[in-house]
Amino acid sequence: MDYVDEFRDPQDAKRLLKAVAALAERLGRTVRLMEVCGGHTHTIYRYGLERLLPESVEFVHGPGCPVCVIPMGRVDDAVHLASRPGVIFTTFGDMMRVPGTGGSLLQAQARGADIRFVYSPLDALKVARDNPDREVVFFAVGFETTAPSTAVTVARAAAFGLENFSVFCNHVTIAPPLRALLDGDDLALDGFIGPGHVATVVGARHFDFIPAEYGLPLVVTGFEPLDILQAVEMLLEQHVDGRRLVENQYARVVRPEGNRAALSLMGEVFAVRESFEWRGLGFIERSGYRLADAYARFDAEVRFDMPGVRVADPPACECGSVLKGLIKPWQCRVFGTGCTPENPIGTCMVSPEGACAAYYNFARV
Amino acid sequence: MTGNQNDGRAGGGQTASGVADGQTPGKTRRPTEAEVRARIEAARRRRPRLVDDAVTLAHGAGGKSSAALVETVFVAAFGRPGPELDDAALADVGGGRVAFSTDSYVVNPIRFPGGSLGDLAVNGTVNDLAVSGAIPKWLSAAFVIEEGFPVAELRAIAADMRAAADKAGVAIITGDTKVVPRGAADGLFVTTAGIGLVPAGRELGAGKVRVGDRLLVSGSIADHGMAVMMARGHLAIEAAIETDSRAVTGMVEALLEAAPEVRWMRDPTRGGLGTLANELAKACGLGVELDDSAIPVRPMVRGACDMLGIDPLYVANEGCFVAVVPGQAAPTALAAVRAAGGGDAALIGSIVSEPAGVVVVRNAFGGARLVDMLVGDPLPRIC
Numbered sequence: 001m002d003y004v005d006e007f008r009d010p011q012d013a014k015r016l017l018k019a020v021a022a023l024a025e026r027l028g029r030t031v032r033l034m035e036v037c038g039g040h041t042h043t044i045y046r047y048g049l050e051r052l053l054p055e056s057v058e059f060v061h062g063p064g065c066p067v068c069v070i071p072m073g074r075v076d077d078a079v080h081l082a083s084r085p086g087v088i089f090t091t092f093g094d095m096m097r098v099p100g101t102g103g104s105l106l107q108a109q110a111r112g113a114d115i116r117f118v119y120s121p122l123d124a125l126k127v128a129r130d131n132p133d134r135e136v137v138f139f140a141v142g143f144e145t146t147a148p149s150t151a152v153t154v155a156r157a158a159a160f161g162l163e164n165f166s167v168f169c170n171h172v173t174i175a176p177p178l179r180a181l182l183d184g185d186d187l188a189l190d191g192f193i194g195p196g197h198v199a200t201v202v203g204a205r206h207f208d209f210i211p212a213e214y215g216l217p218l219v220v221t222g223f224e225p226l227d228i229l230q231a232v233e234m235l236l237e238q239h240v241d242g243r244r245l246v247e248n249q250y251a252r253v254v255r256p257e258g259n260r261a262a263l264s265l266m267g268e269v270f271a272v273r274e275s276f277e278w279r280g281l282g283f284i285e286r287s288g289y290r291l292a293d294a295y296a297r298f299d300a301e302v303r304f305d306m307p308g309v310r311v312a313d314p315p316a317c318e319c320g321s322v323l324k325g326l327i328k329p330w331q332c333r334v335f336g337t338g339c340t341p342e343n344p345i346g347t348c349m350v351s352p353e354g355a356c357a358a359y360y361n362f363a364r365v
Numbered sequence: 366m367t368g369n370q371n372d373g374r375a376g377g378g379q380t381a382s383g384v385a386d387g388q389t390p391g392k393t394r395r396p397t398e399a400e401v402r403a404r405i406e407a408a409r410r411r412r413p414r415l416v417d418d419a420v421t422l423a424h425g426a427g428g429k430s431s432a433a434l435v436e437t438v439f440v441a442a443f444g445r446p447g448p449e450l451d452d453a454a455l456a457d458v459g460g461g462r463v464a465f466s467t468d469s470y471v472v473n474p475i476r477f478p479g480g481s482l483g484d485l486a487v488n489g490t491v492n493d494l495a496v497s498g499a500i501p502k503w504l505s506a507a508f509v510i511e512e513g514f515p516v517a518e519l520r521a522i523a524a525d526m527r528a529a530a531d532k533a534g535v536a537i538i539t540g541d542t543k544v545v546p547r548g549a550a551d552g553l554f555v556t557t558a559g560i561g562l563v564p565a566g567r568e569l570g571a572g573k574v575r576v577g578d579r580l581l582v583s584g585s586i587a588d589h590g591m592a593v594m595m596a597r598g599h600l601a602i603e604a605a606i607e608t609d610s611r612a613v614t615g616m617v618e619a620l621l622e623a624a625p626e627v628r629w630m631r632d633p634t635r636g637g638l639g640t641l642a643n644e645l646a647k648a649c650g651l652g653v654e655l656d657d658s659a660i661p662v663r664p665m666v667r668g669a670c671d672m673l674g675i676d677p678l679y680v681a682n683e684g685c686f687v688a689v690v691p692g693q694a695a696p697t698a699l700a701a702v703r704a705a706g707g708g709d710a711a712l713i714g715s716i717v718s719e720p721a722g723v724v725v726v727r728n729a730f731g732g733a734r735l736v737d738m739l740v741g742d743p744l745p746r747i748c
Contacts, residue, residue, distance in 0.1 A: 013730035048734050052731060110419040225732075328398075336401060341737075362735055365734065
């Protein structure tokens with residue numbers, strides 16, 4: 001377990017902070033860097049990095065927290081599925097407290113729904129095998145980070161010939177929302193702290209379109225505090241040198257081509273949806289996955305009647321503007337008063353990776 | 366305060382303005398960061414509200430929701446015994462003082478590395494008494510048993526309780542047994558209550574805490590919670606982590622002898638060190654500043670926490686305590702606890718004047734973060 005300590009070394013941190021300060025001074029202007037992934041947001045606030053960096057370096061929190069981007073209608077669908085008689089609904093813990101129109105999964109559980117936390121979709125499969133007379137549904141959420149494990153699970157369910165297992169698929173893909181953000185004209189950005197875990201699967205090359213089409217640098221980045229500081233240094237260096245490239249700070253894990261086996265299995269099990277709704281970002285074309293036709297029998301949306309109603313986000317909630325990096329979490333009008341981690345209105349306040357929760361939990365000092 | 370009427374209802378005036386910092390002149394002014402923090406503090410000072418119409422598991426996790434449930438249901442019904450809701454209550458009895466405490470144990474699984482429901486049921490109540498300054502003496506034990514529970518296992522749990530009681534120097538002198546139909550309980554629930562005697566002259570309380578006092582923890586944190594989580598077997602991680610379950614009486618007595626001016630003590634059980642520090646900050650009205658690199662966490666435990674995205678500050682402990690001691694007594698206090706079996710004991714922080722009522726952790730490279738009370742159960746992050 002000692003491998004993490006070298007990425008938290010105070011001496012190295014001080015050296016990097018000095019280098020960043022020097023680069024920032026040479027640039028002499030504000031640099032706005034979007035960290036795409038919620039894991040980065042969490043590290044930035046948890047280690048107080050924002051306040052250690054020069055004021056001219058600003059973090060803009062992006063749409064990469066998988067819990068945060070799930071729209072309310074999909075939560076309602078999940079609660080509906082979970083509340084069906086005979087269903088065991090399995091989910092990652094994060095999704096339990098996300099509010100739907102008629103309450104969260106946690107509240108549905110208190111009303112009697114059989115909801116179980118799992119740590120991997122394969123655990124959900126085990127629940128299905130152990131309970132052959134029950135319908136077991138897995139609430140699949142997440143980017144390419146978690147999608148491969150869902151794909152493995154569905155393939156294995158098919159191999160076992162399981163009749164009582166299905167997936168409520170909400171997997172999403174990273175490039176379309178980044179394009180949607182960059183195509184909007186609201187956002188002035190100077191570069192990206194690229195999502196390390198997603199890149200493990202899709203490969204660093206997947207992000208070549210960012211410099212090629214939008215003229216911005218991107219550094220694929222790990223999740224320790226020193227990883228992020230080094231990525232900031234690399235992004236500022238690119239600006240000083242006038243380069244615009246995808247660079248890989250997280251080379252100890254990420255390969256340029258990604259994980260071919262995972263990608264090919266995802267290609268077999270999933271099909272890209274025409275369009276998928278994102279909280280605050282609206283419908284984005286070809287941004288979500290459903291199960292491929294060959295696996296339709298494992299698709300909860302095919303197997304069960306679903307309300308599938310689109311629900312507008314609560315009017316007070318500004319998660320959309322937070323997810324687009326238009327406002328800081330604390331600039332939302334209900335931040336910390338109407339919307340808190342214990343009684344969240346918006347998704348960004350629920351997940352520990354949500355920008356609002358990260359700010360509320362760590363940065364109010 | 367800002368006089369901003371615009372909280373809660375957006376009134377449609379908040380479409381993206383095209384200005385990235387949100388400070389568009391002419392539109393409703395957004396408050397500054399400092400104003401927002403002041404508004405949050407005001408909101409937090411309000412009494413906790415219970416908004417749910419059914420009890421959820423979060424109400425039992427030892428964090429904010431638990432506090433709301435206790436305040437709005439039990440304190441509302443029973444009244445408040447003193448200025449603080451402590452784990453043990455003190456009562457005057459014919460010239461002396463007794464400490465009285467109770468706790469229920471519902472841990473699943475019943476056995477986990479390093480301990481069982483049985484020794485937990487004794488140590489937990491013994492420790493609640495010990496950190497109130499009492500010398501634990503007598504326990505009661507009530508058993509709610511699910512129909513079908515193996516007698517051999519019940520015997521083993523009783524033996525664990527006896528062994529733990531002998532070690533802690535307490536006697537289990539009364540009890541009760543109920544059997545409920547299959548499904549009405551999960552195997553075995555045990556409730557213990559305990560009485561301890563407070564030696565004359567011992568006064569502990571958050572009201573005695575002063576700026577400049579130090580925080581001492583008697584051992585590594587987060588062992589118990591992680592050991593139980595591992596023993597549940599849901600995680601694809603195997604790590605040799607054992608519970609820290611043990612009576613802290615010996616360490617507490619050694620500390621009080623070496624440093625009688627100890628101000629306040631408590632054991633960081635459910636909700637962990639983070640929640641304990643918040644309760645302290647709130648009760649004494651001062652700030653608590655923790656030093657991240659000084660908090661003892663075993664490497665294996667830290668590794669498991671990191672992998673699961675769990676903060677060790679919020680993980681339960683069953684065999685350590687936190688004491689606030691005056692600055693000049695801190696070295697003596699630390700040496701005494703270490704000599705009495707707290708090998709990993711450490712001074713982990715200080716009482717500061719500002720920011721009042723909150724807990725801040727400073728890390729080795731100068732960054733600081735707030736530590737709030739636990740919200741909900743600590744759950745693994747998904748990626």
